[in-house]
Amino acid sequence: MLGALLASSAPFIDWSWIGTNAGVIANAIAQHAELTGIAVGCGLALSVPTALIAWRFHWARGAILGFAGLLYTIPSLALFVLIQPVTGYFSLLTAEVALTGYTLLILIRNVLTGLDAATDEVREAATAMGFTPTGAMIRVYLPLALPSLFAGLRVATVTVVGLVTITAFIEWGGLGQLIITGLHDYFYTPTVVGLVLSMALAAVGDATFVLLERIIVRWRQIEA
C-alpha cells in the first residue's frame, strides 16, 4: 500500500517551487507576522486596562468576561463576515478587529488570574506601606501578575498565528494564502510550506515572549 501511495502521488515537496517562489513566501511570512503582531499588540493594550477594571470593580467582572467569552465562541470565519459591514469588506480592519477579539478572553482571564493570586500578606504589606487601593493595584499587584500575563501572551500569539490562516478567505491570510493555493492546484508543496512556516512562526512568537519574560520579570529567578 505504501508503494502504491508513493507511486500515485507527486513528490511531497517540490524544492524547485520553493526556489522560484521565495519572494512570495517571504511576503507571506511578513504579512502573517504583521497581522499577528498587530492583533496581539492591540489585544495587550486593551486587555490590561480592561482586566484592571474587572478586578477593581466586581460588578464589571461578569459582564467583561461574559462579553469576551461570547466573542471567543463565535467561529473566526463567521466573525470576519459578521463585522465586515461595519469594518469594511475584505479590509485589514476586519481581520485585525476579529483577531484582536480572540486574544481578549485569553489575556483578560490570565491577568485576572495573576491579580487574584496576590496573597493576604502582599495585600497587608501594600496597605502598610501606604498604597491607595488603585496605587497598590498598579505598582504591586499588576507586576506580580506579569508571569500570568506572559503565559497568556504566549497562548494568544500561538492562537492568532493559527487564526491568521483563516483570513485568507477575506483576501489576507499571510501563509494561509499558500495553504489555499495548494488546494486549488492539488499540489502539496505550497500547503506544506504554509503549514511548516506557520508552526515555525508560532514557535518563534512563543519563544519571543519566553525571552521577554526572562528579561522583564527578574524577581522570579531570585525566588526560584
Add this chain to the structure above:
Amino acid sequence: MRFLTEVAQWLTSSANWSGPDGIVVRAVSQVELSAAVIGTSILIGVGIGFALGHTRRGGFFAVNAANAARAVPSLALLTLLVTWPIISLKGDGFYASFLALVALAIPPILTNAYVSMRGVDAEVIEAAKAVGMSSWQRFIRVEVPLAAPLAVAGIRTAAVEVVATSTLAAYVTFNDLGDFIFAGLATNDTVESFSGALLVAVLAGLTDLAFLCLYRLVLPVSSRRTASGSRVAAAPDAAIV
C-alpha cells in the same frame, strides 16, 4: 438598516430553509459531522488522558499535547488530507473533514482529562486505598467523578472549536452551513454570507450551551448551588497550560 432588513428577509425566506442545499439539510449535516468528531475524540482523548492520569505516566506528553496542537492550522491539515489521493474528497469531503477535526479536538480533550485526573487530591486516593478499593474501583468510583467537571470543561472547549472549524469543511465540498459563507464571499452576495455567518455563530453558541448543561450535570452536588449563581463562575474554562 436596509442591509439588516435584507438579512432578515433571507433568513425568513422558506426557499432558503428547504431543499438539498437549504439551511435544514446543511445544519443537520454539520451537526452530524461535529457529533461524529466529538464522540470519537472523547473516546480517544478521555480514554488516553484518564489512563495516563490514573497511572501517572506520560505527563509531559499529555500536558503539552494541547499546546503543540494549537500551533497546527486546521486549514492546512484539511487541505493536505484533501490533496492526499487516499482520502481526497471521498464522502463529499466528510472523511477529510472528519480526520482533520479529530486531530484538532483530541489534544485539548486529552490534556484536560489528564490534568483533571492528576488534580484529584492525593489524600482522597489514599483514603480510597485505605478502605480497600482496588485500582479499578478507585478509578471508577473516586477519580472519574472528581475529575469529570474539569474534563468536561475541556470537552466543551473542544466541541465549540470543532463546530466552528467544521464551517471550513464546506471549503472542501462538504455540504454544511459554511457553504452559505463561502458562496456569499465568492459571489459578493453579502446578505447570504452574513446570514450564513449568523447561523454558524448560533450553532456554536448552542453547542457551548449544551456542554455547559453537561458540565453542570457532572458537578458534585455540593458545589452545584454556588456554581449556578453566575454564568461565569459556572463555566471555568479548560486549563490553559
